[in-house]
Amino acid sequence: MPKLIIDDIPVEVPPGTSVLEAARSVGITIPHFCYHPALAIAAACRLCAVKLLDGPVKGIQMSCSLPAQDGMVVSTTDPEALKMRSLVIEWLMLNHPHDCPVCDEGGECLLQDFTIAGGHSRRRYQGKKRTFQNQYLGERIHHEMNRCIECYRCARFYQEYAGGTDFGVTGSAGRVYFGRFAEGALESPFSGNLVDICPTGVFTDKTGRFRARYWDYRFSPAVCQHCSVGCNTSPQNFQRELIKIVARRNDQVNGWFICDRGRYDKEYLNGPQRPRDPEVDGAPCDYRNALESAANRISEFCLQNGAASLAFLGSGRLSLEGCLVLSELARVIGAQACYFAEAGPAQGSLAAVRLLNEENAARVRDIEKAECITLFELDLMEEGAMLALSVRKASLAGAQVFRVGGAREGETHPLPFRYQEVATLDEVPFEGGSKGVVICGAGGKSPELLSYLASSGAKLVMLQPAANGFGASLVALERGAATLSDLVESGQVKAVACFEAEPPPWLLERVEVLACADWKLGATAKKASVFLPTTTWIESDGTSINYEGRAQRFLSSRPAGLPLKGLDSKYYSSETEAVSLHPPRVHRNEIPGGAEREAWRVMADLILELGGEPVNEPLTGSWGKLRDLDPEGEGVRIYDLLSTQDLS
Ligand code: SF4
Ligand code: SF4
Ligand code: FES
Secondary structure (H helix, E strand, O other): OEEEEEOOOEEOOOOOEEEHHHHHOOOOOOOOOOOOOOOOOOOOOOOOOEEEEOOOOOOOEEOOEEEOOOOOOEEEEOOOHHHHHHHHHHOOOOOOOOOOOHHOOOOHHHHHHHHHHHOOOOOOOOOOOOOOOOOOOOEEEEEEEEHHHOOOOOHHHHHHOOOOOOOOEOOHHHHHHHOOOOOOOOOOOOOOOOHHHHOOOOOHHHHOOOOHHHHHOOHHHOOOOOOOOOOOOEEEEEEEEEEEEEEEOOOOOOOOOOOOOHOOOOOHHOOOOOOOOOEOOEEEOHHHHHHHHHHHHHHHHHHHHOHEEEEEEOOOOOOOOHHHHHHHHHHHHOOOOEOOOOOOHHHHHHHHHHHHHHOOOOHHHHHHHEEEEEEEOOHHHHHOOHHHHHHHHHOOOOOEEEEOOOOOOOOOOOHHHHHHHOHHHHOOOOOOOOOOOOEEEOOOOOOOHHHHHHHHEEEEEEEOOOOOOOHHHHHHHHOOEEEEHHHHHHHHHHHHHOOOOOHOOOOOOOOEEEEEOOOOOOOOHOOOEEEEEEEEEEEEEEEEEOOEEEEEEEOOOOOOOOOOOOOOHHHHHHHHHHHOOOOOOOOOOOOOOOOOOOHHHHHHHHHHOOOOOOOOOOOEEEEEEEEOOOOOOOOEEEEHOOOOOHHH
């Protein structure tokens, strides 16, 4: 392990660590643009200059590309290094448009930060600036090439990391250009990361431009709920409107990036189609009235038909808290609790959760280091897009990738790595041990397949049909829940109350829907006699367990209620005052649309109405260990916390 001294601080780092990273490890930030921990070194910007005072290398060096060596004595503040860095900034700013006040990146721009920190405040060069034509890159990303400082982060991410082929660098010398090779929108399903990774404002998020500055946003740690990978995000809200979603680093889950679905599938969360008001028999009312009506109808139904004829249906869309309180709600009146509408998906999810354990459940690192990866009956870009980047990493390092079952119907994005199609698992040369990984789609996990995989010795990824499918399955196993379709087909259940769950049409047809609590307006919400709106993960605190059994906490980043932007004229003092971007000037005590509650709180309120004990804390018993999870941490695999054997 090389030992060196940086700014008089002794540092010891693993071999291969750069001087820049060694400095970071003791809290010293060396200014940088082109360096990014997730990307290969380019040493393109020259901003990370430091002075080597003694040791095997001497003089001004680029710290990002210089491996730390024994005996080095490094100064990050030597006047010669400072001078070099200030000249680099001045040189980069020669052509930069100096348009921070009208740039959407302003306030969260690395170039702005290091320019100000480096003391550059006066433009000495009076010549003409170099200018470029911008490209249309699609409806999501705006291009402003004049702001480019040629750090190559975008090209390295897009091509090397994400496997995109339609975007990169062209030109030479003083006129290098970062853009598409042909007209049209960016094709990579990871292209939104260009916004995060560019250290200046070349790529800005068109879906949220000019709405607010960084310091205006309300944000907190969130976990993406669009698939069971559970990527870490930071939703940025302004005046109750979700403006942008950006990636949040978690090396155990998504590294530094997210897919475009996780970043851009947000319209529904703000949009007018989202149901905001409680309803009884289709008529809007307040939360209390709706709650009392739901409780009354549930009580009446149970009186007439017996409580066992009623099922409370949840799903993997519920947080872990929701799943736990659902079973408590059912217990209070003796009704059924179900976490799955249909037997097929239930069988696969439950069996997968039973099968996985600390040894065989693959981590992201296992995928990246695997030598043989098998994709079994899945559309990876749809069911777990970020894992495709892990498979790509392994493939670039020489792993063989096999695909069983071929392309799925409706696949829209090609996989960003080479693979060989095989007809059956028998054709895969399983080596077993830690070097083989099998990734299974959410469907098609038959008992035969699972026992075959269990004996293969490979590490397993079992994707779930919903973000918290693993959590819902764990609770179902722990509490012995049945599947709704079984209960309906056997004639046991005649009515349901659904919590963030959507039974398929054939099943919905066969039951009365006494109540529905959801943030989506689906067929169940439309059929329900009582509707109660719930908050999404953006407005909720909760816990979600991803495909590998990793529990992660997320926190609410905005209050419930309608965004101020576009508020209906009924909320303004007069219709003429109703302008789309200005908040109403009348004071109101209630937030419009603010009747939404976290699903578990709706259930807890129902429990009280139905005569049960108050539920103030949903994570109790062995689940209570999850309460202290750090939402900014890496999460924890439940195998360390709970005994899954006891659950089956
Ligand atoms: S566009 Fe941005 S990320 Fe790409 S080279 Fe220019 S400054 Fe760097
Ligand atoms: S891979 Fe899944 S969890 Fe991650 S950002 Fe994409 S949709 Fe969200
Ligand atoms: S960060 Fe080292 S040269 Fe750019």
